[in-house]
Structures are given as C-alpha cells and as structure tokens.
Amino acid sequence: MSSYISQGIADQVLNKSPLAMVIANSNEIIIWVNSTFCQFLGIQEQEALGEKQSELFFRRLDRYEEHSNIWQVRGDSERWLLSVDSVLEHEAQNSTDVVYFVDATELMRLRTECQNLTDQLQSSITKDRVTGLLNSKALMQALDPQVSRSRRYQNPLSLVKMQIDGFNSNRINVSLSADQVLKAVSFYLRDQLRWVDQVGRTDDMEFTFILPETDELDARKLIDKIASRLAALSLPDNPEVSIAVHARFGSAQWKKGDDALKLFHKVSKSVEQELIVA
Secondary structure (H helix, E strand, C coil): CCCCCCCCHHHHHHHCCCEEEEECCCCCCCEEEEEHHHHHCCCCCHCCCCCCCHHHHHHHHHCCCCCEEEECCCCCCCCCEEEEEEEEECCHHHHHEEEEEECHHCCCCCCHHHHHHHHHHHHHHCCCCCCCCHHHHHHHHHHHHHHHHHHHHCCCCCEEEEEEEEEEECCCCCCCCHHHHHHHHHHHHHHHCCCCCCCEEECCCCEEEHHHHHHHHHHHHHHHHHHHHHEEEEEEEEEEEEEEEEEEEEEEEECCCHHHHHHHHHHHHHHHHHCCCC
C-alpha cells in the first residue's frame, strides 16, 4: 500500500532524476523545471521560469531533421536529448504540458559510429581497395542501366578496356610496385574522364571505362589520348618520378541486341585482337 511523501522528498527525487523535466501551463509559460533540465541546457533555473516553452527550446535546442523528438543542445555538439511530451488535464479544464528529456548522447554516438561502419562496408563492397575506383562487380552494376538507356533511346554507348602489360621508371635506382603504378594510372584516369563516365579496376592490371553518349570513333580518340599520356606518367606521391606504362586497349560500342554481359565480352575480345604500346 502506497503512502504520501513529503514535499521536500518529492522535490529531491524530481531534481535528482536522470530525466530532465519542464512543466508549462496552458499558455506555454514555464512554471517549473528540475535541476537535470538546467544541467542539460547549461542554464540557471531563473533563465527558464516565466519563459515561453517554445521560445526557450528555439533558443537552446536544434531539432534533428530526421526525428522530431531528438534535439541537439545548441553550443554543445556532444549533447543530444530525446523528448517525450505529455499533457496533464486537471481542474477547471486547464492543462499542463510536461516534457521529459532523456540524455541520448551515447545513442547518437553509437548511431554515428554504426553509420560510419556501414559506409565503410558499402565502400569496401563497391570500391577497389588499391585505387578507390569501382570494382568489377560494381562496374557491371553501373553498366546495366546505361545499356538499358541506350536500348530505350538508341543513344551511343561505348566500353573501353585497358590491360597493363608492363611498366618502367625514368629513374634506374627507383623500384616500383604494382600498387604504385595502379594508383598513378587511376589518378590520371579520374582527371581525364568526364563526370558522366565511370571507370573501374576489373582485374589485377585491368581498367574498364563506361562512356555514355560516346560512339566507337570518339572512344578510339580517347584511347589515343590516354595511350600517349601513359608514356610519361608522374607518381602522385612523388612527382619527380615518371613511369612509362605499356598497355593494350580494346573498345566496343553498344549495338542492338547487346546486354551488359555481351558488351563486356565484346570489349574483352577487342583487347585480345589489338595492341597499343604506350
């Protein structure tokens, strides 16, 4: 059987509660706050009492755009709060608005950490570890909608494949690794290709480009340009060292009846038939 407690004990319990509480009357004027609320917002009790609740919240809190009940304390990027609103009806048909706040800082930290890990996982699934370009699976996934678009609108679409067969440096005493060469080539390709183009590392020493709105003649012009530049390519982390990359190229333009896999096979066959030395 419950019994009444004194006002003093009730005040101590409410003020020491881990929940922050603020009470406003029917006119939204704040009539009571506990110590936890003042601590969360970094204010004194006198700064809250008599204020309009919505105006105090506007000045002190920023609502999280993805969730209306999550707030960030303004001026404290580390403090996040979760609010629960409750309306109490009482005598003379008046109402009292009670808002409870829970410290959600750790929850938001974990959410951010989880999102970062998810982004890293997604990146590892679609990106090549060495170059940061699309991997083979991601490139094929990117090719599918481009083929569908060409099939629907009859727009030109070309695929270019580049197979690196060897490389050497202009410095006799410089020893190059395959990863250094791959990074240098990927850096150059990112700089040269258009924003609509997509490039991926599709095998150990192989790159493939998706070239929307590009016929085979323009694809060949791009190949010539890239091939000539590969003859003297600077290392991104050591510009004084240049490398000569020897590569084979192949190109294929989408034709009616081609799906993504067939177009990919066509460009692979083209590489086998043609040799361009940079």
